Amino acid sequence: MSINHESTIGWAWRWFVGELSECYEKQEASAIGGEVFFRCLNLGSDQRVIRAGEGLAEQTLTMLQHTLGLLKQGMPVQYVTGITTFFDCELEVCPGVLIPRPETEELVLWAASVYKKRNVDSGIRILDVGTGSGCIAIALAKQLGHADVYACDVSEIALDIARRNACNNKLDIHLFLCNVLEKGTGEAPLFDCVISNPPYVRFSEKMVMKPNVLAHEPELALFVEDDDPLKYFRAIANKALMWLQPDGLIFFEINEALGAETVKLIGDIGFTDITLKQDIHGKDRFVMGRK
Ligand code: GLN
Numbered sequence: 001m002s003i004n005h006e007s008t009i010g011w012a013w014r015w016f017v018g019e020l021s022e023c024y025e026k027q028e029a030s031a032i033g034g035e036v037f038f039r040c041l042n043l044g045s046d047q048r049v050i051r052a053g054e055g056l057a058e059q060t061l062t063m064l065q066h067t068l069g070l071l072k073q074g075m076p077v078q079y080v081t082g083i084t085t086f087f088d089c090e091l092e093v094c095p096g097v098l099i100p101r102p103e104t105e106e107l108v109l110w111a112a113s114v115y116k117k118r119n120v121d122s123g124i125r126i127l128d129v130g131t132g133s134g135c136i137a138i139a140l141a142k143q144l145g146h147a148d149v150y151a152c153d154v155s156e157i158a159l160d161i162a163r164r165n166a167c168n169n170k171l172d173i174h175l176f177l178c179n180v181l182e183k184g185t186g187e188a189p190l191f192d193c194v195i196s197n198p199p200y201v202r203f204s205e206k207m208v209m210k211p212n213v214l215a216h217e218p219e220l221a222l223f224v225e226d227d228d229p230l231k232y233f234r235a236i237a238n239k240a241l242m243w244l245q246p247d248g249l250i251f252f253e254i255n256e257a258l259g260a261e262t263v264k265l266i267g268d269i270g271f272t273d274i275t276l277k278q279d280i281h282g283k284d285r286f287v288m289g290r291k
Contacts (some may be wrong), residue, residue, distance in 0.1 A: 008246045010052030023072055032077050039081050054213030071193050074212040082265035087139035091165045095156040098221040100135040106198050107253045107286055108136055111195055112143040129236050134162030152178035180235045194240040198232035199224045230265050234272040237269045244291040252287045
């Protein structure tokens with residue numbers, strides 16, 4: 001690319017998508033390009049055509065060039081822009097924090113619908129364990145108006161981002177540092193609901209994962225050793241027995257290959273009325289149990 005003073009927004013857009021087409025399918029290049037390019041330029045969709053003839057400062061072109069480099073290296077778009085959407089919330093993300101997945105939106109939908117059906121919108125106390133970006137806690141707090149939502153994580157980076165996300169979404173979430181694998185439950189109030197999307201991908205399953213997930217997303221949030229793939233579920237369910245009110249509910253997102261094992265584990269720990277639920281792709285993806 002030659003950066004010159006006649007470079008216009010329209011020209012830069014064609015150049016950006018053209019370069020991306022070298023590594024992505026045409027349609028994907030244009031979708032990814034649209035998401036990143038116009039966000040970098042802070043241009044709403046109404047201004048894209050109107051301002052296409054406008055010139056771009058050299059500084060802006062250099063920034064676009066840098067951004068293009070990141071995308072070509074396979075960095076997920078959400079890390080490049082620093083933003084993602086989850087449910088109806090805009091959330092910040094950064095490397096070190098898992099990018100929220102669509103299946104987790106289904107988990108939120110399920111939990112929210114259980115409480116909406118019961119008509120106990122107010123006064124419910126919820127704990128999200130391993131909150132990451134804060135996506136589950138924030139989306140549930142938004143869905144369930146008056147719920148009192150707590151969320152914890154073992155990562156300071158995650159807690160920082162979750163704090164910013166709660167604040168940007170104008171929600172008051174109680175965030176705290178916690179390693180569920182350590183003994184003890186600490187000082188915690190009693191909850192009506194404990195919910196979690198813990199690491200559940202076995203290291204042996206790495207080969208079926210996308211290279212850009214492996215290269216850029218935090219291992220800590222995703223993977224677990226093959227010899228004890230349910231260790232987070234065991235730790236969280238055991239603690240949840242202390243954290244939950246009688247009749248309180250536990251919700252998990254799970255490894256699709258370990259549905260029966262996860263159900264058995266939670267039953268052995270003492271939960272009842274256990275439900276295994278499939279995601280929209282028909283895979284065993286969620287479990288709910290009652291204390
Ligand atoms: N569903 C995520 C993925 O496959 C995994 C999330 C998790 O380990 N909790 O990338």
